Amino acid sequence: MKSSARLDDIRIIVYFSGKILIGMSLIYWIPIFTSLVSGEYKVMFDFILSFGLILSVGAGFTLLGKAIKRPSWTHGMVTAAVSWIMAMILAAFPYWLSGHYLSYLDCMFDVMSGLTTTGLVMIQDLDHISNGLNMWRHLLTFVGGQGIVVLALAIFVDGTGGSYGFYVGEGKDERLFPSVTHTVSSIWRISLVYLVIGTALLWVAGIAIGLSPGRAFLHGLWVYMAAWSTGGFAPMSQSILYYHSALYELLTFLFFMVGSFNFALHSAVIRGNRKELFRNIETLSFGTTMMILSFIVGWALMKLKVYPGIGMLIRKGYYQLASAHTTTGFMTIYANQFANEWGNVGLVAMVVAMLIGGSACSTAGGFKGLRIGILFKAILQDTKRLLNPSSAISIEKFHYHGERTLADQQVRNAASIVLLYVVMFTAVVLATCAAGYPIMESIFEVASITGNVGLTIGVTSPSMPTILKYIYIFVMWAGRLEFMAILASIGFAASLFKRSRR
Amino acid sequence: MKSKLWFPLPLLIMLLAFQGEVFAQEQTMSIVKTSALKLIDNAKAYDGHQVEITGELIGDVMVRGDYAWISILNEGTAISAWIEKSMLPPDTSIGGYARSGDIVSLRGIFHRACPEHGGDLDIHATSLELVSKGASVNHPVNTSVVLISLTLLVIGVILVSAWRRRERNEQ
Numbered sequence: 001m002k003s004s005a006r007l008d009d010i011r012i013i014v015y016f017s018g019k020i021l022i023g024m025s026l027i028y029w030i031p032i033f034t035s036l037v038s039g040e041y042k043v044m045f046d047f048i049l050s051f052g053l054i055l056s057v058g059a060g061f062t063l064l065g066k067a068i069k070r071p072s073w074t075h076g077m078v079t080a081a082v083s084w085i086m087a088m089i090l091a092a093f094p095y096w097l098s099g100h101y102l103s104y105l106d107c108m109f110d111v112m113s114g115l116t117t118t119g120l121v122m123i124q125d126l127d128h129i130s131n132g133l134n135m136w137r138h139l140l141t142f143v144g145g146q147g148i149v150v151l152a153l154a155i156f157v158d159g160t161g162g163s164y165g166f167y168v169g170e171g172k173d174e175r176l177f178p179s180v181t182h183t184v185s186s187i188w189r190i191s192l193v194y195l196v197i198g199t200a201l202l203w204v205a206g207i208a209i210g211l212s213p214g215r216a217f218l219h220g221l222w223v224y225m226a227a228w229s230t231g232g233f234a235p236m237s238q239s240i241l242y243y244h245s246a247l248y249e250l251l252t253f254l255f256f257m258v259g260s261f262n263f264a265l266h267s268a269v270i271r272g273n274r275k276e277l278f279r280n281i282e283t284l285s286f287g288t289t290m291m292i293l294s295f296i297v298g299w300a301l302m303k304l305k306v307y308p309g310i311g312m313l314i315r316k317g318y319y320q321l322a323s324a325h326t327t328t329g330f331m332t333i334y335a336n337q338f339a340n341e342w343g344n345v346g347l348v349a350m351v352v353a354m355l356i357g358g359s360a361c362s363t364a365g366g367f368k369g370l371r372i373g374i375l376f377k378a379i380l381q382d383t384k385r386l387l388n389p390s391s392a393i394s395i396e397k398f399h400y401h402g403e404r405t406l407a408d409q410q411v412r413n414a415a416s417i418v419l420l421y422v423v424m425f426t427a428v429v430l431a432t433c434a435a436g437y438p439i440m441e442s443i444f445e446v447a448s449i450t451g452n453v454g455l456t457i458g459v460t461s462p463s464m465p466t467i468l469k470y471i472y473i474f475v476m477w478a479g480r481l482e483f484m485a486i487l488a489s490i491g492f493a494a495s496l497f498k499r500s501r502r
Numbered sequence: 503m504k505s506k507l508w509f510p511l512p513l514l515i516m517l518l519a520f521q522g523e524v525f526a527q528e529q530t531m532s533i534v535k536t537s538a539l540k541l542i543d544n545a546k547a548y549d550g551h552q553v554e555i556t557g558e559l560i561g562d563v564m565v566r567g568d569y570a571w572i573s574i575l576n577e578g579t580a581i582s583a584w585i586e587k588s589m590l591p592p593d594t595s596i597g598g599y600a601r602s603g604d605i606v607s608l609r610g611i612f613h614r615a616c617p618e619h620g621g622d623l624d625i626h627a628t629s630l631e632l633v634s635k636g637a638s639v640n641h642p643v644n645t646s647v648v649l650i651s652l653t654l655l656v657i658g659v660i661l662v663s664a665w666r667r668r669e670r671n672e673q
Contacts, residue, residue, distance in 0.1 A: 022662065040599065042641040045651050052654025059661030063668070097647070127560045127575055130599040130641075210564030210571070236561055236573070237580050244564070244571050244582060244622055312621030334542045334623060341545070341614075 006496060011065040012075050013082060016166065018061025020083040021090065023152030025054045030139055031094070035132030043132035046097035054090045076165020077488030080149050084170075084477060084485075087148055088112045091140060098133050100124050102462045105469055110137070112473045115144030116480035117363055119232025119329035119454025120472075122462050126237045131218060134235050138222040144480075145229025145259070145363030146191055153184040170481060190266050191228065198224035198255050202248070209245040223248075227255035229363040232329025232454030239331040249319055252330055260286075260326035260358030262370075264401055279399040282359045285373035289356055290325055293349045297321050300346035317346075320455070325353040327365040329454020338457045339441060347444055347457075354451040355425065365452025365479055367421055371414035373398065378411040420483045425450045428475055435465045449475050533609060538579040545614035545623060553612045553625060555581065556633060559596050559603035574608060583608055584619065585627035595636030605633040 028051035035044035071079070092107035101107045106122035113120045114137055123129070123137075143151055147170040167180050177183050199221045206216025219235055226233045236242040240252055258266075265283070268276040277283055297317050307313045316333055323330045338347065357366015381396040388394060396406040425446055432442035437459050445459035449472050460472070478486045533552045541548050541555070557576030564571040570587050573580050575597065585608075597603025610627040613619075618626075 018665075025658075040641070042643045042647075045643055045647050049647055049651035049654060052651055052656075052658045055658030056654055056661055059658060059665050062665045063661060125578070127573075127580055128597060128599055210566055211562055215562055238573065238582065241622060242561065242573065242580075242582070244584075244619055244624070246620055307615050307621045308617060309621075312615055312617070315620040316615070332622070336542050337545065337623070340543065 008068045009075065009492070010496075012068060012071055013065070013079050014061050015065030015067050016071060016075070016079040017083040017086060018058045018063075018065060020079070020149055020152040021054055021058030021061060021086060023155045024087055024091070024143070024148050025051055025058055026155070027139055027143055027151075028054065031132045031136040034135040035130065038131040040130045040132050043094075043098070043130045046094050047132060047136070049097065050090070050093040053093055057086070057090060071165060073165040073168075074488055074492060076168065077485045078492045080166055080170045081477075081481060081485040081489040083148065083152075084115065084481065087115060088473075088477075091115070094133065094136055095123075098129065100126075100129055100133070105466065106462055109469055109473055111140060112476050113454070114140035114231065114233060115148065116452045116476040117141050117145045117229045117231040117327070117365065117454075118449065118452045118476050118480075119226070120448070120456055120460045121233070122460075122469075124462065134218070134222060137233050138225040138231075138235075141229050141231030141233050142191075142195075142225035145231060146187055150184045150187055153181060154188050168484065170485070186267060187263050190263060190270070194228055194255075194258070195221075195224060198228060198251075202251055205245070205247050205251055206243075209243055209248060223252060224255060227252045227328065227330070228259040230256050230259050230326050230328040230358060230365070230452075231363075232323070234330065238334075241332045241334075246315065249315060249332060253319060253322060256326045256328040256330065257322065260328075260362055260364040262359040262361045264361060265359065268401060276401065281373040281377075281398045281400050282369040285369035285376070286325070286358065289353070289369070289372065290322070293321060293325065293353050294318060296349040297346050300343050300349065304341070304343045304346075306341050306343075306346075321350065321353055324350045324448075324453055324455055325356065325358070327354065327357045327451050327453045329448070331455060335456045335458045338444065338455070344440060347440060350455070351443055351447040354447040354453045354455065355421065357451045357453075366450075367418050370400070371418055374406065374410055374414040375418065377406050378414075381406060417482060421450060421479070424475060424478065428471055431471055432459065432468065435468050446475075450479050452476060452479050538574070538576040538581040541581065541612055541625075542579065542623065545612075548612045549614040551612055552609065552628070554607060554609045555625070556605065556607045557581075558605055559594060559636070560598065561596065563590065563594060563596060574606065575603075581625065582622070583610060583625040583627045584616075585610075585630060589627060589630045591630070591632045597636060599639070599641075601636055601638050603636045605636070607631040607633055 028047055032044055032047045032051065035041070035047060088108050088111045091111045092104060095101055095107035095110055096104055100123050101110070102124065109122045119141070149166045149170040153166060167184065177186060199217070202220030202224050203217045206220050207213055211219060222235050225231070234240060234242070240249060262282055265276060265280055298313060301307055301313055301317045307316050319332050355366055356372055357368055358364025360368040360370040377396050377398050381394055384394045397403055398406060428446045428450065429442050432446055433439055437445070441457045441459055444457045447453070448455045533554050534548065535554045536548070538555060538557070541553060555574060555576050557574040559572055560575045560580060561573045565587060568587055570585055570590065571582055572585055572590070573582050591604065595601055595604045607630070608625065608627055609629045610625040612625050614623060615621040616624045
């Protein structure tokens with residue numbers, strides 16, 4: 001009886017994973033169209049083949065599985081985790097067919113890096129890739145920022161009861177509206193409106209800095225998608241340095257800052273509640289940590305005379321710092337310059353920024369400003385309790401879309417997630433050191449991987465040990481889904497194993 | 503005796519200083535043939551020096567007034583150069599997916615953090631020499647990929663239809 005119940009669970013998970021893959025297959029038509037318009041017919045067929053593959057697998061899953069009952073919280077969590085792995089395996093196919101990768105593992109690494117909005121790459125000869133493939137890279141990061149489950153929920157609005165579990169499984173827990181379907185469609189609406197505005201601005205800027213109108217449009221679209229999703233992919237290997245433009249840097253800075261904000265905050269501001277921007281615990285937390293870290297990075301770079309003027313310090317130092325703190329990963333310096341020029345104090349500040357990351361329910365990674373704010377408030381409350389008489393009742397409040405009273409459960413949840421991040425970060429730093437990389441470089445790179453940032457100091461490359469590639473893929477996945485879906489999947493797999501042994 | 507010993511000292515210092523200046527000038531004036539990766543890895547050592555790198559023109563020529571930004575791909579690493587527009591060869595072939603770019607030999611002054619360009623790592627070109635012309639690159643369509651694509655497409659459509667039919671029947 002129990003084993004048939006487990007089989008039902010598996011069928012539900014397989015069914016909804018299939019639906020998510022079918023939802024994802026629709027985005028393949030964008031690179032197919034791009035290749036067709038660009039006259040890249042070989043690439044076009046690579047994408048048609050990959051589309052056929054994901055559609056067949058997705059539809060096969062929906063046929064093998066069945067929505068026997070309303071999906072529970074666990075089903076949602078496990079489905080999110082499984083569909084991310086399946087998406088990684090299948091979306092790597094166009095990369096593999098392009099011939100720009102040394103192994104299929106490298107292809108999967110880049111897909112996971114894109115979907116999780118990390119931005120580290122294994123691709124070979126990036127400066128010679130087709131428009132179709134560049135579109136695919138940036139599209140993956142744009143869709144991944146919103147979430148592939150969010151995409152599927154937005155498409156299959158009518159057939160997915162109990163969808164909150166899927167939504168939370170993908171690392172988002174903020175309801176913009178009471179209904180999840182209304183929330184996910186709102187997330188997509190916000191993203192698409194910004195996409196049009198952002199692309200238009202970068203298009204004009206691209207023409208102004210000397211790109212041809214066609215190239216300016218494509219670069220504007222791609223760079224915007226990577227900026228908004230705090231992804232960090234760029235069409236050229238030199239990242240944003242390629243453009244040598246203060247205007248382009250300013251626009252990308254604005255877009256990735258905005259992209260790192262909570263979707264609920266966007267929704268509140270759009271609905272006219274601009275005060276929320278200045279009162280919200282997340283923006284206050286982000287502003288505070290950004291200010292402290294700016295001071296440290298500024299001091300470190302000035303002490304080492306890395307940049308001889310304040311203008312340069314702002315354009316180089318603060319741009320990389322903001323890129324790290326928002327978990328974007330755009331660079332206007334070379335990776336090796338971090339290791340050779342920035343010094344340990346500057347690098348440690350960058351590591352802290354990358355680990356903290358942006359806002360909850362945004363495209364950003366890291367611990368998230370909300371949790372840092374909550375933990376800070378908890379420490380403040382505990383300090384007050386120590387100083388006040390034991391009979392005094394200490395109530396701590398914070399503003400997060402309305403006034404809220406700090407509850408122990410919130411503190412516990414925030415502390416658990418931060419602790420999991422720290423444990424994972426420490427373990428992977430040890431693994432990277434064991435693979436032979438220096439300690440400071442290992443810390444920097446692993447912070448970038450854990451926070452889904454994408455800045456690199458040079459550790460991530462096709463020549464790195466294979467085991468480290470697997471570990472980094474896992475870390476990107478776990479960091480993006482914020483552990484809950486992974487833990488639920490491990491629990492689910494363990495329960496299956498336990499029953500099979502009985 | 504003491505004064506006699508001290509007498510040549512300032513002269514010696516001046517001579518050493520002068521020698522140092524000559525050495526520094528020679529360092530600046532001599533052209534170092536190098537790679538983009540070596541420049542980036544040893545940016546402090548090469549800062550302000552005349553360098554020469556050879557590689558493929560890639561990406562875009564971004565014209566800014568009388569000058570332009572170009573990118574050169576050297577041994578897998580791209581580096582940018584600020585160049586007078588007039589130095590660029592006519593009918594420049596820029597490397598990308600559909601074309602291989604011109605192979606050029608560029609000489610110029612290397613900047614670790616260019617004060618003129620907001621701290622960018624760049625080379626200010628003093629000369630550009632065309633080594634070989636770029637050409638169009640053919641990417642033929644693979645017939646087996648086309649056949650597999652169409653087969654998978656048909657299978658996918660059949661499976662989706664079967665799934666939709668089952669959904670309708672169950673409703």
